[in-house]
Amino acid sequence: MNMEDVRIEGTPKTPAILLIGGTGNLEISGRSIPENSVEFYTKVLAWLDIYSAKPASKTIMDVKLEYFNTSSSKCLLDVFKKLETLQKKGFEVQIRWFYEEDDEDMLEAGEDYDSIIDLKFDMCVMEI
Amino acid sequence: MLLTLCSKPLQALGNINVFDIYDRMEKENIMLSFKGFLSEDLLDSILKVIEEKLTYFQAEAKTKKKVYNVLAECLQNLYHHSKTEGMQEEQSIIVMVVNHKGGYSVITGNMISTDHVEILQQRIRQINAMDSEELTTMYRKVLNNGTYSSKGGGGLGIIDIARRSGEKLDYGFVPVDEFNSFFSLNVKILN
Numbered sequence: 630m631n632m633e634d635v636r637i638e639g640t641p642k643t644p645a646i647l648l649i650g651g652t653g654n655l656e657i658s659g660r661s662i663p664e665n666s667v668e669f670y671t672k673v674l675a676w677l678d679i680y681s682a683k684p685a686s687k688t689i690m691d692v693k694l695e696y697f698n699t700s701s702s703k704c705l706l707d708v709f710k711k712l713e714t715l716q717k718k719g720f721e722v723q724i725r726w727f728y729e730e731d732d733e734d735m736l737e738a739g740e741d742y743d744s745i746i747d748l749k750f751d752m753c754v755m756e757i
Numbered sequence: 758m759l760l761t762l763c764s765k766p767l768q769a770l771g772n773i774n775v776f777d778i779y780d781r782m783e784k785e786n787i788m789l790s791f792k793g794f795l796s797e798d799l800l801d802s803i804l805k806v807i808e809e810k811l812t813y814f815q816a817e818a819k820t821k822k823k824v825y826n827v828l829a830e831c832l833q834n835l836y837h838h839s840k841t842e843g844m845q846e847e848q849s850i851i852v853m854v855v856n857h858k859g860g861y862s863v864i865t866g867n868m869i870s871t872d873h874v875e876i877l878q879q880r881i882r883q884i885n886a887m888d889s890e891e892l893t894t895m896y897r898k899v900l901n902n903g904t905y906s907s908k909g910g911g912g913l914g915i916i917d918i919a920r921r922s923g924e925k926l927d928y929g930f931v932p933v934d935e936f937n938s939f940f941s942l943n944v945k946i947l948n
């Protein structure tokens with residue numbers, strides 16, 4: 630089955646999503662503060678399930694969030710868990726966690742996931 | 758002179774002295790105050806207003822993000838809780854953002870069932886007793902293993918608020934009637 634790439638535009642409350650199956654480039658950027666995050670992330674998680682059956686040799690996920698709420702934080706964890714499973718199957722996965730230089734909270738949030746998830750998290754300073 | 762001119766329309770409003778409210782808000786540096794039912798649209802509008810105001814007041818990027826995040830989390834807590842937990846009807850809430858010398862305060866107030874006072878009080882006491890390292894450990898534990906409601910809360914919100922604030926949470930409960938209490942929370946974000 631050929632999977633379609635996903636391109637979702639960002640809104641003031643939901644992030645922009647890019648899921649490119651062929652190259653394994655995934656990106657979440659912007660704000661993620663919806664009241665119901667589960668609803669929003671269902672599509673991303675479903676795509677990852679299909680992608681995991683025939684992934685690119687290397688998957689890179691860029692996370693460039695300005696804000697996210699605790700409702701989204703569990704959904705992000707679910708996203709990372711799927712990628713963690715992919716790595717366990719022998720595929721290379723890299724997460725690049727972007728934060729603005731003085732945004733310690735966002736850096737700490739990246740470190741939270743790094744401590745929970747068995748994946749390589751690279752902390753990158755975002756150019757504004 | 759000005760006050761004399763104003764006295765007529767004020768009297769028309771019964772006992773409410775609008776100038777007093779205005780004056781108080783001005784002196785206390787209240788950037789935003791809302792009392793009423795919280796809808797999703799309203800929640801969005803409040804966040805938008807505060808973002809503009811923080812930019813206008815030239816808050817530091819770091820502080821601005823903290824205030825915005827804490828306010829978003831508080832509002833979403835209020836939004837979800839105002840519709841649940843045995844309340845007969847939707848309750849109105851109050852939210853304020855205050856700009857004081859050392860930083861900002863996000864203040865909220867809402868009615869809760871008196872049955873829930875003790876558990877909430879215990880939870881905040883527990884959080885206030887923790888240092889930042891312990892809060893981080895608890896956050897990670899709840900994020901990874903915590904029970905999660907479909908609304909997404911699962912108790913992570915209040916830990917997140919405390920972590921971002923870095924200050925102890927100020928709170929209070931006022932018994933209102935036989936079944937209800939007013940819960941107030943003051944989250945400080947220092948510059």
